[in-house]
Amino acid sequence: MKITAKASRGLVAVSIASVLALSACSTNAAGDEGGDAETIDVNAFSVMEAANEPVFEDFKATDEGKDVEFATSYGASGDQSRAVEAGADADVVHYSLETDVTRLVGDGLVAEDWKDTPTKGIATSSVVVFVVRKGNPEGIETWDDLVKPGVEIITPNPGSSGSARWNILAAWAHIVGNGGSEDDAKGFLTKLLDNTIALPGSGREATTAFTDGSGDVLLSYENEAILAKQSGADVDYIVPPDTLLIQNPAAVTVDADETAQAFLEFITGPEAQADYAQSGFRPVVDGVEIEDVEGANDPSDPFPTPEKLFTIDDDFGGWGEAADKFFGDGEDGNPLGIITELQQDTGKVGEE
Template structure:
């Protein structure tokens, strides 16, 4: 049975603003799970927390979530931030914790390969799409101004940039042509907000033409009454967001992690615009208010690129594209292009 699922949120400038920490349910610290997540999960997580608290496994459990840019959140856990469950934009933000002994090496050994939520890269435009933006090539025209977050801190930014790269390479272009395409895209991007959520807020409060974003962010903005539309391009990149428990997690953390990929939780996430992850059976897609077609909210792109299939996995992609030049190592392709572009990489 289809259900219309509307996000119970009150506007981008309020509910969509980042929060350092809120809590639900039980107040006892031993039964309160610290969930450290990337910024765009904030609104969707609240009903998932509530549904878990109402389950047998979640009886007596409460939550103390923290949200921010994915890379910043991961580094904060390394620096001692309390975490029982982590939910990040990128696999590399989890493997950083594996390298530090904070997450077990077998964290991906489950039916979803460690993935808790998924989406695709889309173009968010002003209501009515006044510039007629339709394809990746439209984004590099001289009269187009773009918002995308900073790939130094934001996982969303890395998905966006690699989607642009895959558009060129996947359609027969050379790496030199891909670099030029990304350079032209960055030349149209005057500022790089720190996180995907802050990029959304900057776009809805500003006057730029296009926001590169998760599909779920676009849907949530429309659910909040923002005057935007979005385009799923003919070719785009599959976004897969991993989650894991930490090695010293409290009781209940593993149960919650497993609940996140249950049909019930995936249906809740779908109501906020997230595509159900591969490996979860029995998910009934609800009608999703804010989607281009609420009754069929997740159209299949003509070509869906993947990190594993088209970039050799995040281990290879992170080093090639996003290396930060520490310890005398060369900068990756994207930080080099950002330096050359003069874009304001906000932190």
Template sequence: MKKTIKAAVAASVTGVLALTGCSVAGGSSDSGETVTVNAFSVMEAANEPVFDDFEGTADGADVTFQTSYGASGDQSRAVVAGADADVVHYSLETDVTRLVGEGLVAEDWKDNATNGIATSSVVVFVVRKGNPDGIETWDDIVEPGVEIITPNPGSSGSARWNILAAWAHITGNGGSEEEARAFTTSLLNNTIALPGSGREATTAFTDGSGDVLLSYENEAILAKQNGADIDYVVPPDTLLIENPATVTVDADETAQAFLEFMTSPEAQADYAQSGFRPVVDGVEIEDVEGANDPADPFPTPQTLFTIDDTFNGWGEAADLYFGDGEEDNPLGIITELQQTTGQVGEE
């Protein structure tokens, strides 16, 4: 069956193994045009049907895609260092604003209908099949003895979404910063591994470590599609994950056309099959394999926090929570708590 999905942003109540490297996909005409896509790793499988559908449009005829995938921050820094990119698609807004600061992306890149966002998800709890520990809420995961895996906020974009979702559980529900620090400290004390990336964290969990994994909903759905013997829980309150995309200043009109296609209902339906929540309204979605309810794959949480409403955007949140303490960058709140608890994780 098909289900028409509204954009994840509108739903807010309160406000395959990916490989690093390059590959070529799409049309093979020597006279065609090449669009270079530089993206965070989880987009590798998700982009393939989107490329195929774009090639079926007038703008996409005879287009070949050159792709590079990897950790979001690493991809962004590679573009600064000279890697080719027409379209960039990252986990965090700060990985795009790095390019703005280098003059590689226009300052007005967010001036469009989706505010620069191409894909979205929410933070979820990945649990053992059947959820034997009965983990349903944030409070459940800080109970004594619960073993948590989450990637390292010092190196992973997905980890930053995860840890801010935990923080928002306190402050977004009326708690103080002191209470949020205490809750986050309990979460870190229960954490048995902080792998360097979200994909490494998923691998650690599916290999048998831990009771609960903090992750993206789309990552959990992808893991189930790939045969992982897991379940996942969308907690009553969680954080909306928003992944930005834009073109570089030297990109031509074909790259711009592809960027616009990425947020079309057709492309968003493709992304939904990989577990991403649509960022535009009116998207018709077939059953999503791997979702808790394939016919209703993206349930609306009771409370859905956003980075803008709860944390005043990444422009403020990045340094406030994740500053590394070097040079003129003060030590961030989460960075400090990691050091205090000894949970500095893997790079």
């Protein structure tokens, strides 16, 4: 799909694009010094790349993290999970969706009891927001504003990106969660897809497309919006009155050692959660001391509670039910998922 921009809109400074246009897959191997260093392979969805750096450094300062180095791979959540399924190295996996972890459970690569943790397997969280141009010239405030004629939307592709699936389900919940029928929700999603001008492969690629000048509004994680502002992008973001809680799972693989397990436990502790908060993620545990968050709408109160916050478990029956119902691919005689079918009907199936 060709990405278009309104004629009056210029490109964002190259320095901003270089910060946000992170590669779909990157690796930081252990250094040459310290031959006794242990390496933890972290395989994660794309938006974790910048957020993980301070977490890695803080873990290295612990007794368990002494002499530890990290090898990392980042990309679209579904693609990353499938790569591990196919044999890519991973000690710790951290994805956008629960289904990307359960895929590995089904292959015996992650233990079935991976959710038996104080956070039920969740390592980071956020909410779906609208990223808009500085000053919000289109007056985007609610979901209904997105389907007005002429509004140009960018959102990642649900076929590869976990971020996209959260975005689309948040739009669905806006209708059904406020008393509408499923037919009403299908009509709303059809209008939203009709206004969508690009479906990049990952949440990070979608952010880059938007900060490069395409579209009026980007559907995204709150933390991505905050990171964009921290990086100097000339954007604002709106937390809509009703939105969906995003919960990102993490687990160790069955062959990982006790150091990887210690790191997994560390990232849901207060120190790492405070680090993630500085990158715009909402803490998943209580008792986290959060300093002012640069880039947030209100740095001193960075994570306001929406008027209505939907959840995947309470409003969609969990990912085990929602994945097939909304995103099924029609294989093995199963019906297409609702969103998959709507994408085909509207011709909005991703990048050409």
